[in-house]
Amino acid sequence: MLQPNPALTSLFAQEFAWCQVQSGQTAAILTEPDSSAQYLATSLTSLSACGARPFQLMLPIDPTQQNDTAVNRGNACSTLLQGFPEVVEMLKQVDFIVDLSVEGLIHSEERGEILKHGPRMLYIREPADALARLLPTAERAQRIDCAVELAKVAKTMTVTSPAGTDLRVDLADSLVTGSRGFCAEPGSWANWGQGLIAVFPASPDVNGLAVLAPGDIVFPFYKYVESPVHLYFTDGFVTGVEGDGVDAALIRDYLDRWEDREARGISHVGWGMHEKALWHALSLYSKDEAIGVDGRAFAGNFLLSTGPNPAAGRHTLCHFDIPMRNCSVFLDGQPVVENGAIVEPTLKPNA
Numbered sequence: 001m002l003q004p005n006p007a008l009t010s011l012f013a014q015e016f017a018w019c020q021v022q023s024g025q026t027a028a029i030l031t032e033p034d035s036s037a038q039y040l041a042t043s044l045t046s047l048s049a050c051g052a053r054p055f056q057l058m059l060p061i062d063p064t065q066q067n068d069t070a071v072n073r074g075n076a077c078s079t080l081l082q083g084f085p086e087v088v089e090m091l092k093q094v095d096f097i098v099d100l101s102v103e104g105l106i107h108s109e110e111r112g113e114i115l116k117h118g119p120r121m122l123y124i125r126e127p128a129d130a131l132a133r134l135l136p137t138a139e140r141a142q143r144i145d146c147a148v149e150l151a152k153v154a155k156t157m158t159v160t161s162p163a164g165t166d167l168r169v170d171l172a173d174s175l176v177t178g179s180r181g182f183c184a185e186p187g188s189w190a191n192w193g194q195g196l197i198a199v200f201p202a203s204p205d206v207n208g209l210a211v212l213a214p215g216d217i218v219f220p221f222y223k224y225v226e227s228p229v230h231l232y233f234t235d236g237f238v239t240g241v242e243g244d245g246v247d248a249a250l251i252r253d254y255l256d257r258w259e260d261r262e263a264r265g266i267s268h269v270g271w272g273m274h275e276k277a278l279w280h281a282l283s284l285y286s287k288d289e290a291i292g293v294d295g296r297a298f299a300g301n302f303l304l305s306t307g308p309n310p311a312a313g314r315h316t317l318c319h320f321d322i323p324m325r326n327c328s329v330f331l332d333g334q335p336v337v338e339n340g341a342i343v344e345p346t347l348k349p350n351a
């Protein structure tokens with residue numbers, strides 16, 4: 001087993017303190033064969049130093065059982081717990097779960113089932129320098145809470161961009177979530193480093209056009225868009241992907257290969273709130289070492305996502321996260337983001 005790095009142990013202790021890890025609490029560290037050995041060793045050491053009672057769970061990912069029509073990677077829908085209902089039952093009983101799975105349980109069905117019973121779950125996947133740079137702050141958490149409250153009372157979200165985006169989202173009965181980078185409350189979930197608001201629409205009234213422009217990012221491809229893509233939404237589903245370049249062709253091919261109507265449904269819409277997250281980070285961190293928190297969270301992006309949507313009662317393993325730059329986002333006609341910058345005074349960094 002690797003020797004933990006003292007600096008990393010201290011860094012993890014800071015994050016675990018944000019997550020209210022207390023003496024005597026049970027902490028499961030969920031791993032698979034390709035999980036970071038360094039982060040496993042550091043989690044065990046740091047949680048023990050906090051007085052918690054950590055233990056490791058290692059589950060096999062069976063590569064022969066993966067989807068044979070589309071590549072199931074980078075979509076934040078780990079299948080790690082599929083086929084292990086007894087492990088899911090056990091995880092419901094622990095206080096704190098560190099998710100070191102490669103893909104992350106973010107959009108898995110098992111995550112929601114476990115959290116209903118009270119455990120907190122923290123996903124750790126970014127490089128150490130990103131984890132340090134993106135640590136939570138009380139100021140940012142408070143701004144994200146404000147954003148959640150604004151979205152909860154809003155009836156519609158509209159989005160425009162100089163590239164031609166013109167999208168309208170009915171927010172009635174939607175599930176509004178703020179991702180603050182730490183999980184302190186029972187049943188809460190966090191991705192260390194994250195800072196954004198994500199709204200899962202329940203209504204099928206999501207209509208219009210999103211125009212992906214060069215520099216926008218498409219996950220799970222981990223790729224900056226280089227040629228414009230027109231994504232048409234009709235009644236909550238992608239009904240057209242147009243564009244002459246390779247970007248449109250990639251999205252079309254990937255969606256088609258899933259042979260799953262749910263893959264085309266709206267998942268979540270929202271915007272980045274993290275003032276230290278970097279748009280350019282994706283060009284420096286490899287796919288293997290980061291899940292792309294920087295790209296998904298940089299302040300003022302419009303984050304458009306398709307696929308699983310618990311508010312609409314839909315599930316699929318196909319999930320796009322598409323952070324778009326230079327958009328304007330309005331709640332009931334009031335701007336919260338203008339041309340890629342947060343303008344609502346209560347949401348601006350250091351407001």
Ligand SMILES: [Fe+2]
Nearest residue numbers: 076305320321
């Ligand atoms: Fe997502």
